[in-house]
Amino acid sequence: MVEMLIDKDWYQELKLGNVKNIASVSGGDINEAFKVETDQGDYFLKVQPNNDASFFDHEVEGLNLINSVATAPKVIRSGTFNGNGYLILEYKEFGNGSQYDLGKLVAKLHSKHNDKFGLDHNILNAKNPKINDWSDDWADFYVHQRLEVLEKEVQKKGYWNDYRNNLLEQLKTLIFEYYRDHPVEPSLLHGDLWNGNAGFTSDHQPILFDPDVFFGNREMDIAMTLLFGGFSQEFYQGYDSVYPFADGWKKRVPWYQTYYLLAHVNLFGETYGSSLENSLEQSIDF
Incomplete structure (x- = not known):
């Protein structure tokens, strides 16, 4: 990416007072x-070249939702200038802190519930597209609007085979069978919590x-x-102190890591192929 110049023509657009340095x-x-x-004060400016402010709509919504119950950088404003979308956030200096407190913060985030799974819009302009149609059923949402969406993407790129397909079909069946008798409540998720x-x-x-929020x-x-x-x-101890883990959660971890590994195969190819297969194998050993 060629670094763009934020010059004095931008200053009036940003409306942040007297700019000392960028x-x-x-x-x-x-x-x-x-x-x-x-x-x-100091601000964090993101610019998406050759796009418009709508590029940041999902991030703005996500930050505002998180800030309603937890802590994220506050949104100042978004807009479009000279054919480039931009987003202004408060600037945060990094430091260190307690992992226990971080776990409690994520538990607070997950304590924001909704009556359905999904979000009020789809994310189609991303490398890993997401369908967020509202659903009453978690298994249906996860299989059809997460796993199968990326399954189609990796198929188109040639990163699929009969072995992976067979494992994934077994996982889908397992998910439908398990959640038929184990309903879950929709929580606000970060969506990309590395x-x-x-x-x-x-x-x-x-x-x-x-x-990358959704419920x-x-x-x-x-x-x-x-x-x-x-x-x-x-x-994890801090998390559990606020929002205790459900029984057997560790056994279900591979079910969801499979999704994120599908996303990485879609982005980076066979570098993550063996990890995906390993996750699928662990998933069906339930």
Whole structure:
């Protein structure tokens, strides 16, 4: 990505007071990101080149939903300028803190419930598309609007075979059978809860970043925290102190890691193929 110039033409558009300095910072692989220092404070600016403000609508909704019960950067404003979408957030300095407190924060997030699974819009402009049609049934939602959506994507790219298909069909059957007798309550999920999207501010408070929210089974977020590590045992103890885990949750972790590994196969190809198969094999050994 070619770094764009945030020059004085932007200053009036941003409406952040007297701009003292704008510096490029790390902000992911799909946006340009900047720290904006002004006489009113510091801000975090994301810019999506050759797009418009609607690109950030889902992130804005997610941050606002999280902030209704937990902690995430606050949204200042989004807009479009010179053919580029932008999002302004409050700037947060990073620090360290208690994993126990971070677990409690995620439990608070999951304690925000809804009467249905899903969200009020689909996410179709992402590399891993998501269908969020409202559903009363978790198994139906997870199989048809998560697993099968990515199954089709990896099939189109040639990363599918009979062995993986057979395992996934067994997992789908298992999920439908299990949740027929074990209903779950829809929780607000972060949606992409790896350790890079959770941390601490300079005053040691836990905070969540870059959400991909929807209302689903909270075990999805927990499974993601265990997929790539970075969360200590204290995190899970803190979580359990606020919102106790359901019986047998550890056995169901592979059910949800399968989804995230499908997403990684879709993005990065066969690098994650063996991990996907391993997760599928563990899933049906229930």
